Amino acid sequence: MAASPTTLRLTLHVWRQAGPERPGGFEVHHLAEVSVDMSFLEMLDILNEQLLSQGRDPFCFDHDCREGICGMCSLVINGQVHGPEAEITTCQLHMRHFADGDTIVIEPFRARALPVVRDLVVDRSALDRIIAAGGYISTDAGSAPEANALPVSTAVADEAMDAAACIGCAGCVAACPNASAMLFTAAKVSHLALLPQGAPERDRRALAMVERMDDEGFGGCTNERECQAACPKAVSVAHIARLNREFLRSSVLGRS
Amino acid sequence: MSAASDRLDARCPGGDMATRWTRHKFDLDLINPANRRGFHVIVVGTGLAGGSAAASLAEMGYSVTSMCIQDSPRRAHSIAAQGGINAAKAYRNDGDSVHRLFYDTVKGGDFRARESNVHRLAEVSNQIIDQCVALGVPFAREYGGTLANRSFGGAQVARTFYARGQTGQQLLLGAYGSLMRQVHAGRVNLLPRREMVELVVSGGNACGVIARNLVTGEYERHAADAVLLCTGGYGNVFRLSTNAQASNVTAAWRCHRRGAFFANPCYTQIHPTCIPVSGAHQSKLTLMSESLRNDGRVWVPSRAGDERAPGDIPEAERDHYLERRYPSFGNLVPRDVASRAAKRVCDEGFGVGATGTAVFLDFADAIARDGRTAVEARYGNLFQMYEMITGEDPYRVPMRIFPAVHYTMGGLWVDYNLETTVPGLFALGEANFSDHGANRLGASALMQGLADGTFVIPATITAHLAGRSFERVDVGAPAFAEAEAEARARNDRILGVGGGSTVTSLHRELGQCMWNLVGMSRSAAGLGEAIERVRELRDRFWADVRVPGEANHLNPSLEHAGRLADFLEFAELLATDALSREESCGGHFREEHQTAEGEALRNDEDFCHVAAWEHGALGSTRHTEPLTFEEVHLVTRSYK
Ligand SMILES: Cc1cc2nc3c(=O)[nH]c(=O)nc-3n(C[C@H](O)[C@H](O)[C@H](O)COP(=O)(O)OP(=O)(O)OC[C@H]3O[C@@H](n4cnc5c(N)ncnc54)[C@H](O)[C@@H]3O)c2cc1C
Ligand code: FES
Numbered sequence A: 001m002a003a004s005p006t007t008l009r010l011t012l013h014v015w016r017q018a019g020p021e022r023p024g025g026f027e028v029h030h031l032a033e034v035s036v037d038m039s040f041l042e043m044l045d046i047l048n049e050q051l052l053s054q055g056r057d058p059f060c061f062d063h064d065c066r067e068g069i070c071g072m073c074s075l076v077i078n079g080q081v082h083g084p085e086a087e088i089t090t091c092q093l094h095m096r097h098f099a100d101g102d103t104i105v106i107e108p109f110r111a112r113a114l115p116v117v118r119d120l121v122v123d124r125s126a127l128d129r130i131i132a133a134g135g136y137i138s139t140d141a142g143s144a145p146e147a148n149a150l151p152v153s154t155a156v157a158d159e160a161m162d163a164a165a166c167i168g169c170a171g172c173v174a175a176c177p178n179a180s181a182m183l184f185t186a187a188k189v190s191h192l193a194l195l196p197q198g199a200p201e202r203d204r205r206a207l208a209m210v211e212r213m214d215d216e217g218f219g220g221c222t223n224e225r226e227c228q229a230a231c232p233k234a235v236s237v238a239h240i241a242r243l244n245r246e247f248l249r250s251s252v253l254g255r256s
Numbered sequence B: 001m002s003a004a005s006d007r008l009d010a011r012c013p014g015g016d017m018a019t020r021w022t023r024h025k026f027d028l029d030l031i032n033p034a035n036r037r038g039f040h041v042i043v044v045g046t047g048l049a050g051g052s053a054a055a056s057l058a059e060m061g062y063s064v065t066s067m068c069i070q071d072s073p074r075r076a077h078s079i080a081a082q083g084g085i086n087a088a089k090a091y092r093n094d095g096d097s098v099h100r101l102f103y104d105t106v107k108g109g110d111f112r113a114r115e116s117n118v119h120r121l122a123e124v125s126n127q128i129i130d131q132c133v134a135l136g137v138p139f140a141r142e143y144g145g146t147l148a149n150r151s152f153g154g155a156q157v158a159r160t161f162y163a164r165g166q167t168g169q170q171l172l173l174g175a176y177g178s179l180m181r182q183v184h185a186g187r188v189n190l191l192p193r194r195e196m197v198e199l200v201v202s203g204g205n206a207c208g209v210i211a212r213n214l215v216t217g218e219y220e221r222h223a224a225d226a227v228l229l230c231t232g233g234y235g236n237v238f239r240l241s242t243n244a245q246a247s248n249v250t251a252a253w254r255c256h257r258r259g260a261f262f263a264n265p266c267y268t269q270i271h272p273t274c275i276p277v278s279g280a281h282q283s284k285l286t287l288m289s290e291s292l293r294n295d296g297r298v299w300v301p302s303r304a305g306d307e308r309a310p311g312d313i314p315e316a317e318r319d320h321y322l323e324r325r326y327p328s329f330g331n332l333v334p335r336d337v338a339s340r341a342a343k344r345v346c347d348e349g350f351g352v353g354a355t356g357t358a359v360f361l362d363f364a365d366a367i368a369r370d371g372r373t374a375v376e377a378r379y380g381n382l383f384q385m386y387e388m389i390t391g392e393d394p395y396r397v398p399m400r401i402f403p404a405v406h407y408t409m410g411g412l413w414v415d416y417n418l419e420t421t422v423p424g425l426f427a428l429g430e431a432n433f434s435d436h437g438a439n440r441l442g443a444s445a446l447m448q449g450l451a452d453g454t455f456v457i458p459a460t461i462t463a464h465l466a467g468r469s470f471e472r473v474d475v476g477a478p479a480f481a482e483a484e485a486e487a488r489a490r491n492d493r494i495l496g497v498g499g500g501s502t503v504t505s506l507h508r509e510l511g512q513c514m515w516n517l518v519g520m521s522r523s524a525a526g527l528g529e530a531i532e533r534v535r536e537l538r539d540r541f542w543a544d545v546r547v548p549g550e551a552n553h554l555n556p557s558l559e560h561a562g563r564l565a566d567f568l569e570f571a572e573l574l575a576t577d578a579l580s581r582e583e584s585c586g587g588h589f590r591e592e593h594q595t596a597e598g599e600a601l602r603n604d605e606d607f608c609h610v611a612a613w614e615h616g617a618l619g620s621t622r623h624t625e626p627l628t629f630e631e632v633h634l635v636t637r638s639y640k
Helices: A040-053 A125-132 A154-164 A171-175 A182-194 A196-215 A226-230 A238-253 B017-027 B048-060 B098-108 B115-134 B167-184 B250-257 B290-294 B321-325 B335-347 B364-370 B372-390 B445-460 B478-497 B503-518 B524-544 B556-580
Strands: A007-017 A024-035 A103-107 A116-118 B040-044 B063-067 B188-191 B194-202 B205-213 B219-223 B226-229 B268-274 B297-301 B359-362 B399-408 B425-427 B609-614 B621-626
Touching (some): A007 A040, A024 A040, A040 B503, A125 A196, A125 B167, A154 A182, A154 B167, A171 A182, A182 A196, A182 A226, A182 A238, B017 B115, B040 B048, B040 B205, B048 B063, B048 B167, B048 B445, B063 B167, B098 B115, B115 B445, B167 B188, B167 B445, B194 B250, B205 B226, B219 B478, B250 B425, B250 B556, B268 B335, B297 B321, B297 B335, B321 B335, B335 B359, B478 B524, B478 B556, B503 B524, B524 B556, B556 B609
Parallel strands (some): A007 A103, B040 B063, B040 B226, B063 B188
Antiparallel strands (some): A007 A024, B194 B205, B205 B219
16 A cells, blocks of 8 residues: 655635625635645645735634634535534644545535624624523522532533533534524533533523524524534534423423 | 832731631722622633633622633633642542642742732632532532542642543633623623733723724723733743633733733743644644543653654663652652653653654553543543544554643732732733742642632722722723824734735744743753844844735734734743743743752742833833742752
8 A cells, every 4th residue: 555645735715705795705725735744724824824925815714722622613624514524623623634636625604693704704603692591500609509519420410511512613503404503502401401500590591592592593403413413522412302391391481 | 139129019918827818808898789880890801710700790790891802702711721620628538628739839839929829729719619510510520429539730639620621611611601691681791802902001090901803903992990801821922832822912911011010921831741743834732631640651762762662662661750750749740840851851862753852651551450441431532632633542552742831820910919010900810920839730720710700809809999099081081092092003013014924934933932942941041042032033023024904804914913023022021031030940940050860949049039020111120029938838849
């Protein structure tokens, strides 16, 4: 077998858009020497450096931690949210997963509730507003009881942690044919519904968050499961089932 | 040598250490709940410090404005912390106590922290855990349902609470939830994608900030009765660090230029367990949590230049140099000790990997002892992260690790109330200097961020708001106009240079200079050279930087350029501070000051003080705050 190459030549089709109300389109660029050890965002850094040296505008893209936890990076890569590898974010994708001569199409997350800000950057503030509607436990600083007063079984703590692992990247929205934020909302509702601390607010939480989600213009859930497949943290659609139960419960109990 | 300054009154309460905080809270003025709404506080930053401060103050009834660089407050750099958070709960029945956590932190900080502050930190640590659990942070649990703990670098007790390898994320999401609750209640005005570019000072008091809306490019004026700076650390002055890309010194530096003293900038922490650099394209370094050292064994081949695969090197030909040199702490010695030891073996030619700048962190023994499942349960996501980045499977091949810049103990000087030398300006979290001395122990930054924001500032902010009279200044005042004009002029000047060097390439040069000459090991000659090179680079930046586009739209190159411009000023102060501190302590290692065995040599005679720098048109002036140790006796740190 021939040794795999250590650098790649790539053709990139990258989305360019000056602002939310402006028309957008793809620009084609070529990169000659992309190291297989680079991350995908480092490859975009190289592209931007190349554009700068040619006196052209670099592409705007969101990123910060570059280690898969802040949820800032996004991108649809060759039609796939966060690229071809399962359970990682774009910043964790490494170029060794591409081949010499590949063409890569790079687009922003697309959804009505996530308008483009510029190029590959979108506005995800709608997700913050869903959380603001009820994605928390209302305990003021200073009023908490002793931490060990309320035992939580490891199984429950683990399941709550699985849900709480959501990084709020909006990949689930971008992957969903209906642009629904159901998995995002379900992850938070489920995390808090599982824990005994979350119980006092169960009667209103799910209802308030789902209403907010609808108001923001996200679509409904029709069980396509694309969200779970795209989720970099493998948040399960089982949490959507729990959200539905919580929603029913709060629709009955929380309206008063 | 600089003399003790009367500008640096730490306002620490005296008397019995254990009751200082309680007495101080009693002595502070209170503000009637009904009157709090009339006070407006700006909180810059939404990490653990800023997020919890904004939420807590709003819960109490204050009117709060909260801003951050990212598109959501949930993405602050605190999110990336992996390992855990300390507290003196003593749930393990292993002899832990508030006093021991206090003692360990003072000692771990190599006797360069203020005792009163550290004691308070240890005291409120337990309340933090209570609060986080109440907010639904899914901490790891024992089978009986109680909270689990692990031990972390530098401690012989298990006092670290954790949520898998995502403790920072879970804590931050807790604080973020509380913050969003207050946003919903209309008590917090949340401004994401904003960068604070100037502090506004009028009549000697902080009275607001100038922020740039990063999407529209507009400059905004925000007035307030107090400003809390919670903007994190400055590790990116080295360019490559474990910090997030947007981490910066700009906010702190702008405050410094308007009168806030900058304390101990040379105290930087290098983390021993990071993934080594793979090439020039590298944009950040990834930390492998220090908790790995609980089960991983650090070693290099006993023979320099041994190129055999690690599995082919028999036990007898491996040097577990930490276990050998520090028998009682072994692989768990503090970060600075572990980092320098790694550098030393690599400098001597024992390093491994393609570049020779790495050591092994081996889990074979842990897997043999506890089974792969147990190891996976503890570190699964870290192992996965390692494999993703390097393409190697750490269950089969030992990890390769090397130190990287991780945390900065230095920061704005603050008194016991967390107030800087500019009245009305407070600094919290990593942005201040107060609690970790010359070296921070693992799992205590998260503790400090939440302590400052949740329990300290809600009590101490009244020192300004109620304790003194100050004039309200509105955004039409000349101080705002002048500060805004300066911020605009700076960005316009950057856009106008139109040279040939990209911001990234200049930042890379700065980083190389700082890492090589002001990094793990420093000398007078190297520091002098660094200062020269930083000045030259600063001149080159202003003569030759190239930033495309305009100021009136999302322009990441312009943001980066502004931050680099401030790093280029700050870097000189960092090196100058390192040069003037003629001793080795904690994360600051001067080659001239070491024992025959290469251990750090502190100089308590001349340097048992905080160095706080005042900005001036003609250069910086060094002031000192003497440190006294009443409870923990000054001794040489020993981890033998
Ligand atoms: C990879 C990693 C792992 C770590 N693991 C641990 C651990 O296990 N345990 C532990 O105790 N500590 C750990 N630390 C350290 C700890 O995470 C940080 O010290 C701590 O989270 C800092 O919190 P902070 O609130 O002070 O600042 P940050 O969380 O850094 O927040 C800074 C905030 O300020 C904002 N900001 C900055 N500049 C500006 C500006 N000019 N204008 C407007 N907003 C601005 C940012 O947007 C952000 O919201 C780790 C650090 C790293 C890098
Ligand atoms: S940049 Fe933080 S998750 Fe990708």
